[in-house]
Amino acid sequence: MRFFRLGNPLLPWRHPRAALAFAHDLVAAGVAWWLAFWLRFSPDWPEQFQHLMEQGLPWVVLVQGGCFIGFGLYRGMWRFASLPDLKRILLAVAVAALVAPATLLLLAPGVVLPRSVLLLDPLLLAMIMGGSRLAYRAFKEHRLAALAHPERRPALILGAGSAADFFLRELRRHPSGLRPVGLLDDNRAKQGRRLQDVPVLGALDDLPRLAQRMGAELAVLAMPAAPHAVKRRAAELALKAGVELLTLPALEDLLAGRVTIQSLRGLELEDLLGRDPVTLDLEGLTHAIGGRTVMVTGGAGSIGSELVRQLAAFRPARLVLVDASEYGLYRMGEECAQRFPDLAVELVAADVRDGARMTALLAHWRPVWVYHAAAYKHVPLMEQDNALECLKNNVLGTWVTARAAIAAAVEKFVLVSTDKAVNPTNVMGASKRLAELVCQSLEGQGTHFLSVRFGNVLGSSGSVVPKFRAQIEAGGPVTVTHPEVVRYFMTIPEAAQLVLQAGLMGRGGEIFVLDMGEPVKIVDLARLMIRLAGRTEADIPIVFTGLRPGEKLYEELLADAEATLPTPHPRVRVAKAAGEYGCVDAALAWIQATTDAGPETVRVQLAQWLRDYRPERMGAAAASAGVVQRAHTRA
Incomplete structure (x- = not known):
């Protein structure tokens, strides 16, 4: 006993x-x-x-x-x-x-x-x-509760489940600055009842009406595991009701004592634009990765570093992080030492274009899989005098690392690609399309090559989200290129998880396309971020600046001549792209031989190698959409 x-x-x-x-x-x-x-x-x-x-x-x-x-x-x-x-x-x-x-x-x-x-x-x-x-x-x-401050802000609790029950219990033990005046839940069986002596007043859609009737100043989302669609709906209702919306941390973190009930936070962009967790083939990934060596190039970047975090869960024998950024490697080394103390992590400063260095590294560590995330990705920056460097890093770097992988008998080489490789209108997208072709041309030499395309990643370095956050913090204005520009978005963890899943399913030569969900208008994203910051467009104006060189109004995940086939995973499809391998040798020879070429020369060469590369598409689209104006929008 x-x-x-x-x-x-x-x-x-x-x-x-x-x-x-x-x-x-x-x-x-x-x-x-x-x-x-x-x-x-x-x-x-x-x-x-x-x-x-x-x-x-x-x-x-x-x-x-x-x-x-x-x-x-x-x-x-x-x-x-x-x-x-x-x-x-x-x-x-x-x-x-x-x-x-x-x-x-x-x-x-x-x-x-x-x-x-x-x-x-x-x-x-x-x-x-x-x-x-x-x-x-x-x-x-x-x-x-009686000793709590009498001027606590009245709040409505969204949800009447276990998280709400725990939250109300903790409020009694550790009073904070809010006073629950009612609960809202869509489950009709709970409506009219009481939880911890707090009444369940109605459904979530009643929030605007009940907030006014009860004098509520806050709404607390007590459904940390709710689908993102529910969180978006709650955010819209809170905006309509004119109340501040806070959310609870994950219930498991509360129960484990990692955070306290005072850790209420405002809803973040990832809560609203993210999607439900990805279902991974855990057994398959553990079998493929567990106890083996895996290399990640660009391991200190946004996607590369998240790949490292996701890979660590499958207990590889060793993770080899390759990156040209000294500080990025140091930062990742500190994080891995803290979060994964039992994992062997090798930090390697190297340029993926250095053939001798990459060959020696792969021969020494002998990884079974290589995730190639090293790339230049900032579209306007690569359209300027950096165009040749973009080709050298994204195309030549892929070829050098891929050849070294073949020499080291690597089982799989996974290229992290982009939706901008489809019908490219910019140098960056064209360089990634060439990198895909490089990988496909090397298939059949022992190593299996595959590419994974996805769109913009929330919060990645150089993306629009950190830029908007900085502009809002500075008091505005928020700059948007065009009122009709749309992009696909996913969270960094979701992107990394789907890259792992696609890598597991790949048999060689495929281009995998990730389900990016519904496209988001950038101007709507800007408005949402302004509201999440507790401001209005009267406080933070939105300024339209016109499309930048190389930008499209919308991104495509598949080229016109391509078709997709389903895979065992609902969020991953495989593209059957028409190969243009004949251009690979000519492109590599020119890139290797050229030491100085301006952006216009690079664009001329790309048009010769890639039939789908049409930089003039951007100009035509911009002109037809009337981008010449600049406008201010206010609430």
């Missing part, structure tokens, strides 16, 4: 509060013993049973007190009395109910105790001990 640890009890007299609780329980034992006789024999109590009660009282109290100590009743605190404490009380009382009569029979063989007393005594004792503890807890919680 695991509750009974007589060899290591907490002796109650060693702590004043525990001693007081022990004294209470001894008194409760005596009272329960007296009440059992009184209920059995009142109003006419025979003298012989009066004597029997008095004779057995000290022995019963002594035996029961020993059971209380043995079952560890004084390890807990009455203020936090809960179901496990009640379970301990019931076990201690049950054992005492058997031991006490046996003790009396041994010490006084002629004494015959009424069976009704033997039954009533443990029942009464359990009621007194359990009831007093629960009453004390209720008193403390009520007292703490």
